[in-house]
Each structure stands twice: as C-alpha cells, then as structure tokens.
Amino acid sequence: MNILAFQRVEKPVLDQLKQNHTVRFFKNVDTTKDPEFLSFLNKTDGIIGLDLNVDQPLINQAPNLKIVSNVSVGYNNLDIETLTKRNIMATNTPGILTDTVADMVFGLILSTARRLPELDHYVKSGNWIESLDSTHYGTDVHHKTVGIIGMGRIGLAIAQRAHHGFDMKVIYHSRTKKPEAEERFQARYASLDELLRESDFVCLITPLTKETERLIGKREFSLMKNSAIFINGSRGRTVVEEDLIQALNHKEIAGAGLDVFENEPIQLDNPLLQMKNVVTLPHIGSSTLETELAMSTLAAKNLQTGLEGKKPPNLINSAVWDNK
Ligand SMILES: NC(=O)c1ccc[n+]([C@@H]2O[C@H](COP(=O)([O-])OP(=O)(O)OC[C@H]3O[C@@H](n4cnc5c(N)ncnc54)[C@H](O)[C@@H]3O)[C@@H](O)[C@H]2O)c1
Numbered sequence: 001m002n003i004l005a006f007q008r009v010e011k012p013v014l015d016q017l018k019q020n021h022t023v024r025f026f027k028n029v030d031t032t033k034d035p036e037f038l039s040f041l042n043k044t045d046g047i048i049g050l051d052l053n054v055d056q057p058l059i060n061q062a063p064n065l066k067i068v069s070n071v072s073v074g075y076n077n078l079d080i081e082t083l084t085k086r087n088i089m090a091t092n093t094p095g096i097l098t099d100t101v102a103d104m105v106f107g108l109i110l111s112t113a114r115r116l117p118e119l120d121h122y123v124k125s126g127n128w129i130e131s132l133d134s135t136h137y138g139t140d141v142h143h144k145t146v147g148i149i150g151m152g153r154i155g156l157a158i159a160q161r162a163h164h165g166f167d168m169k170v171i172y173h174s175r176t177k178k179p180e181a182e183e184r185f186q187a188r189y190a191s192l193d194e195l196l197r198e199s200d201f202v203c204l205i206t207p208l209t210k211e212t213e214r215l216i217g218k219r220e221f222s223l224m225k226n227s228a229i230f231i232n233g234s235r236g237r238t239v240v241e242e243d244l245i246q247a248l249n250h251k252e253i254a255g256a257g258l259d260v261f262e263n264e265p266i267q268l269d270n271p272l273l274q275m276k277n278v279v280t281l282p283h284i285g286s287s288t289l290e291t292e293l294a295m296s297t298l299a300a301k302n303l304q305t306g307l308e309g310k311k312p313p314n315l316i317n318s319a320v321w322d323n324k
C-alpha cells in the first residue's frame with residue numbers, strides 16, 4: 001500500500017512501515033501546491049502524521065484513501081464529517097501522552113510562577129544572589145487554587161499533580177461533572193466565570209472545537225484576578241491571542257505560560273515573545289523521547305489495523321465501521 005507520512009513519525013516506526021509498504025515522508029511542504037506531495041496523495045491508501053490539514057480539498061485529491069492516522073490526541077486538523085461521508089477512517093493517539101502533557105503544564109505553572117527562565121538568564125548573564133532583590137521573586141504555587149478548563153484525561157492528570165504534589169485547591173469546568181475528579185482530588189465543579197474569578201492558575205486543556213474556538217477572550221481575561229497566571233496547553237485558537245496580549249499589557253493578569261499559539265510557528269514579531277512574564281514553548285507538550293515513540297507506534301498500529309480491514313483501536317469516526 002502507499003503510505004503518506006507527514007511531519008512527525010519517529011524513524012524506527014517509519015522503518016518498520018517501510019518493510020510492508022511504499023512510504024513517502026513529507027515535511028515543510030505546501031500541501032496545496034507541492035507537485036510531489038499531490039502526486040503521491042493521488043495514489044495514497046493511508047496517511048500517518050502530525051497536523052496535516054486534512055480538509056475537503058485534500059480529501060478530494062485522495063481517491064484511494066482508506067485511513068488517516070493522526071500522531072496526536074487532538075484531531076482538529078481533520079474534517080471528520082467529510083472523511084466519514086467518504087467512509088475513510090480517522091484515528092488518534094489518546095491516553096499514552098496524558099502524563100507527559102500534564103508534566104509540561106506543571107512545568108509552565110512553575111516556570112511562570114517562579115520565573116525560572118528569567119532567573120536562568122540572570123545567572124547565565126553573570127549575576128548571583130548579591131544583586132537579587134524582591135523584583136526578581138516569583139510567587140508560590142503550593143496551596144494556591146488551580147482552575148482546570150476541560151477535565152478530561154489530561155485535566156485529571158493535572159488535577160492529580162496539583163492535589164497530591166502541591167496541596168492545591170482544584171476547581172474545574174467541563175461539559176459534564178466528573179465524579180472521579182471530585183472523589184480523588186476533592187475538585188469542585190464551577191461555572192466558567194466562577195473558575196476565572198477564583199483561580200490563581202487558569203489551565204486550558206480542552207480540544208479545539210466549534211464550541212471552544214475563541215473560548216477565552218477579553219471578557220474572560222477581565223474576570224481573572226490581576227495576580228492570575230494563564231496556562232494554555234490546548235490549541236492556540238481556543239484563545240483570542242490579541243485579547244491575551246492586551247490583558248498582559250494592561251496588567252489584567254500577571255503572566256502566561258503558553259505551549260500553543262494562534263499561528264504556529266509563532267511569528268517573531270509577536271509581542272508575546274517580548275514579555276518577561278510570558279513563558280513560551282514550541283508546542284512540545286507531548287514531545288519526550290518516550291512519548292513521541294509511543295505515539296508513533298500507536299499511530300502505526302491504528303494505520304496497519306485499518307489497512308488490514310480491521311477496526312483500529314482508536315477509531316474516531318466509528319460510523320464508518322458501523323456502516324460496513
Ligand atoms: N500542547 C500539546 O502538545 C498537547 C498535547 C496533547 C493534547 N493537547 C490538547 O489537549 C486536548 C485534550 O486532550 P485529552 O486527552 O485530555 O482529551 P479528553 O477528550 O480526554 O478531554 C477533553 C475534555 O475537554 C472537555 N471539553 C470539551 N469541550 C468543552 C467545552 N466547550 N467547555 C469545557 N470543557 C470542554 C471535555 O468534556 C473533556 O473532559 C487535546 O484535544 C489537544 O487539543 C495538547
């Protein structure tokens with residue numbers, strides 16, 4: 001079969017796929033114009049990769065496509081409706097990255113609150129304790145209130161770290177109440193506005209959907225405490241980035257830790273990159289050696305199973321299977 005691999009598939013997994021299939025790996029190409037990409041797409045049976053925009057025009061140019069296997073849990077890059085209409089399976093990699101992403105969210109919480117990147121720069125610039133004063137101090141994390149928007153797999157893992165590791169009070173907002181969070185982490189369900197008003201750390205970790213697109217904007221930032229730190233580990237478009245910049249400029253909030261941005265890669269003239277109270281990461285929430293390999297391996301398993309005509313373990317659009 002012809003396999004189109006895009007952007008991020010770990011090498012051992014690619015090598016394994018090459019034993020049974022014709023595999024072409026693409027990176028940094030314009031997927032609407034690149035002639036080699038489009039020519040291979042035309043005979044592609046399966047796609048595996050990260051963040052390929054699988055929209056209607058792309059799907060229309062892939063007459064043999066049977067399965068799209070995302071190397072990610074988020075699948076906002078896939079037009080699920082069109083894929084389902086065309087009976088093309090879509091899969092993702094839930095669960096195996098949960099703890100890694102929750103660790104990264106805590107990394108952002110600690111980095112912003114304790115100003116770790118700034119102080120690292122301070123030491124590396126030849127400074128030490130004698131010139132240190134309260135203008136360099138951060139703020140405590142332990143015993144504070146964390147508000148988690150999106151209490152799913154990753155949200156629960158953040159709550160676990162907050163409750164057991166840092167004695168934090170956990171409040172959450174999600175589509176439905178999560179008894180597990182309430183029992184295990186004494187988490188309290190709150191409306192979005194209550195959560196924004198009460199949290200010292202506001203952590204956004206929902207999927208990007210029609211409902212969550214631009215969920216946090218001017219009104220929401222104005223409800224947060226002036227001392228609040230905003231953490232985004234979900235997708236950049238869940239936030240109105242311009243409003244975040246304004247909220248930081250006007251000191252409506254104290255800082256932000258961001259793994260995701262409205263446009264990725266972030267443009268170098270983005271004001272967020274000039275702010276000391278903002279810690280930025282290049283969308284690496286799940287990118288550890290272990291977890292990237294596990295994600296690629298699971299994505300390859302989904303792909304292979306689907307191509308063999310069996311139900312993949314992480315099928316998103318089960319209607320395709322039910323229609324068989
Ligand atoms: N930064 C990264 O590298 C990285 C890595 C992994 C996942 N993510 C993002 O995190 C998301 C969550 O992953 P997960 O495995 O926890 O997914 P999940 O499906 O287990 O959890 C998502 C939660 O969000 C809630 N939710 C959905 N819509 C909502 C809304 N409108 N308001 C409030 N809550 C809402 C759901 O009820 C669910 O509890 C992914 O979809 C992806 O976008 C980012």
Ligand SMILES: O=C(O)[C@H](O)CO
Pocket residue numbers: 071072073074075097283285286
């Ligand atoms: O959704 C995910 O799994 C990540 O954002 C991919 O890196």
